[in-house]
Amino acid sequence: MPVSLFDSLSLTLRPLAPSDGHSFRMYCCGPTVYGPAHIGNFRTFVIQDTLRRVLETDGLQVRHVRNLTDVDDKTLRQAQSENVPLATVTRRWTERFHADCAALNLLPPHLEPAATAHIADQVALIEALLERGHAYVSPDGSVYFRVSSFSGYGRLSRLAERELRPGGEPAGPVDADEYERESGGDFALWKAWKPDDGEVRWPGPRGAAPGRPGWHIECSAMSRRHLGDELDLHGGGVDLKFPHHENEIAQSECGTGHHPFCRHWFHSEHLLVEGRKMSKSLGNLHTLDDILARGYSPMELRYALLAGHYRKSLNFTFHGLDSARSALKSLRKLAARLAGSPEALQPLARPQPAAPWGRFAGAWAALCDDLNVPAALGEIFGHAHDLTPEQSHEDATALGRLVFALGLEPAFAPASAPAPKPPAAVIALAEQRWAAKQARDFATADRLRAEIAALGWTMLDSKTAYRLEPARS
Numbered sequence: 411m412p413v414s415l416f417d418s419l420s421l422t423l424r425p426l427a428p429s430d431g432h433s434f435r436m437y438c439c440g441p442t443v444y445g446p447a448h449i450g451n452f453r454t455f456v457i458q459d460t461l462r463r464v465l466e467t468d469g470l471q472v473r474h475v476r477n478l479t480d481v482d483d484k485t486l487r488q489a490q491s492e493n494v495p496l497a498t499v500t501r502r503w504t505e506r507f508h509a510d511c512a513a514l515n516l517l518p519p520h521l522e523p524a525a526t527a528h529i530a531d532q533v534a535l536i537e538a539l540l541e542r543g544h545a546y547v548s549p550d551g552s553v554y555f556r557v558s559s560f561s562g563y564g565r566l567s568r569l570a571e572r573e574l575r576p577g578g579e580p581a582g583p584v585d586a587d588e589y590e591r592e593s594g595g596d597f598a599l600w601k602a603w604k605p606d607d608g609e610v611r612w613p614g615p616r617g618a619a620p621g622r623p624g625w626h627i628e629c630s631a632m633s634r635r636h637l638g639d640e641l642d643l644h645g646g647g648v649d650l651k652f653p654h655h656e657n658e659i660a661q662s663e664c665g666t667g668h669h670p671f672c673r674h675w676f677h678s679e680h681l682l683v684e685g686r687k688m689s690k691s692l693g694n695l696h697t698l699d700d701i702l703a704r705g706y707s708p709m710e711l712r713y714a715l716l717a718g719h720y721r722k723s724l725n726f727t728f729h730g731l732d733s734a735r736s737a738l739k740s741l742r743k744l745a746a747r748l749a750g751s752p753e754a755l756q757p758l759a760r761p762q763p764a765a766p767w768g769r770f771a772g773a774w775a776a777l778c779d780d781l782n783v784p785a786a787l788g789e790i791f792g793h794a795h796d797l798t799p800e801q802s803h804e805d806a807t808a809l810g811r812l813v814f815a816l817g818l819e820p821a822f823a824p825a826s827a828p829a830p831k832p833p834a835a836v837i838a839l840a841e842q843r844w845a846a847k848q849a850r851d852f853a854t855a856d857r858l859r860a861e862i863a864a865l866g867w868t869m870l871d872s873k874t875a876y877r878l879e880p881a882r883s
């Protein structure tokens with residue numbers, strides 16, 4: 411059954427297929443590695459991972475690329491505030507991001523290109539834009555994209571409709587490359603070096619000053635490098651639609667002359683926390699560690715993040731995590747009835763596409779219909795009472811495949827032995843690290859975290875406490 415998905419450019423439900431008939435090329439905007447990713451970021455990554463799993467379950471070969479933004483305003487500001495090299499900050503938060511992704515059972519992307527490792531690709535694309543008249547060098551040596559040179563600008567975000575609204579953004583060059591900044595004006599492709607950038611600078615495109623790339627250009631350059639001039643699918647949170655994805659389209663289509671840059675746009679909606687927008691000032695930018703420190707498991711979080719349709723904003727609550735916990739218990743019970751025990755559903759190796767879905771055909775159909783996870787879960791639980799052990803073999807296999815598609819396999823693994831107690835030496839280091847962190851001495855805190863890790867332990871911090879766990883392998 412082909413998987414259909416809503417395309418946020420054409421606003422239609424369309425079947426997904428690789429344009430080269432071989433491999434489905436999927437690019438997703440990754441994290442900016444200057445701090446821990448929060449559960450709003452992870453909602454998007456979990457949804458993208460689930461789409462990839464559904465496509466693979468359907469027998470498609472997927473090539474998944476997700477970038478790392480390791481140079482921009484935020485990463486530079488963080489390095490400056492800690493008075494450490496940029497790479498110290500970005501390495502630390504990349505490692506943390508990887509650990510969180512592994513805990514949430516996200517399949518690693520096939521490639522994870524970093525912006526600082528692709529400066530030459532970005533410079534080459536900017537030079538192509540300058541040559542074709544789509545960009546200009548400003549008096550300070552920065553380079554801006556000339557939005558008026560691209561008639562397709564604004565299609566994805568329906569910019570014309572926005573500008574008709576009172577209070578629309580004024581046009582004009584915009585320096586910031588932050589997510590939240592919106593402008594209908596020209597945007598930076600290359601930013602001339604400023605003293606605030608410290609040691610961070612590269613030789614610029616021809617005619618421009620030394621400096622660093624703007625934020626948007628990296629995705630155009632890296633997706634092209636690793637997936638070619640036309641992507642099968644591009645994903646991201648809805649907040650990236652404008653200006654980031656709009657700018658990517660402009661840069662890519664003007665720089666390569668190839669239209670379209672991307673055949674399918676996939677945006678997931680916002681996450682609210684306890685009914686409110688996530689923000690630093692409200693203190694509700696929860697991280698995975700915050701959730702674990704409250705005694706929930708990564709699979710309970712994954713389930714809770716998947717429980718709403720990706721095209722609707724999801725209200726995350728701790729009550730929702732409790733519901734996820736009981737739903738996972740029910741799923742294990744169902745697995746036990748069909749397979750003898752939850753663990754007997756294992757191993758959930760990559761499933762065979764032609765295998766029958768039996769009683770779970772409706773659940774699979776829901777996943778193929780615009781990734782409707784809530785409907786699929788409803789279908790699964792709807793059969794909880796009419797399944798009999800006589801039909802169980804086929805149904806158990808089908809349920810195992812659904813569990814893989816939803817990325818919930820770890821919840822069906824054998825229960826682990828009770829957690830071992832950390833030795834006194836590890837506790838002493840953890841106390842020192844906590845004190846250093848409270849004193850905002852991040853260099854010492856990092857060093858101690860590494861020492862604790864070398865002893866085989868991971869420290870999980872919430873805002874008010876920490877706990878120690880054996881290091882995830």
Ligand SMILES: [Zn+2]
Nearest residue numbers: 439440629654
């Ligand atoms: Zn991007």
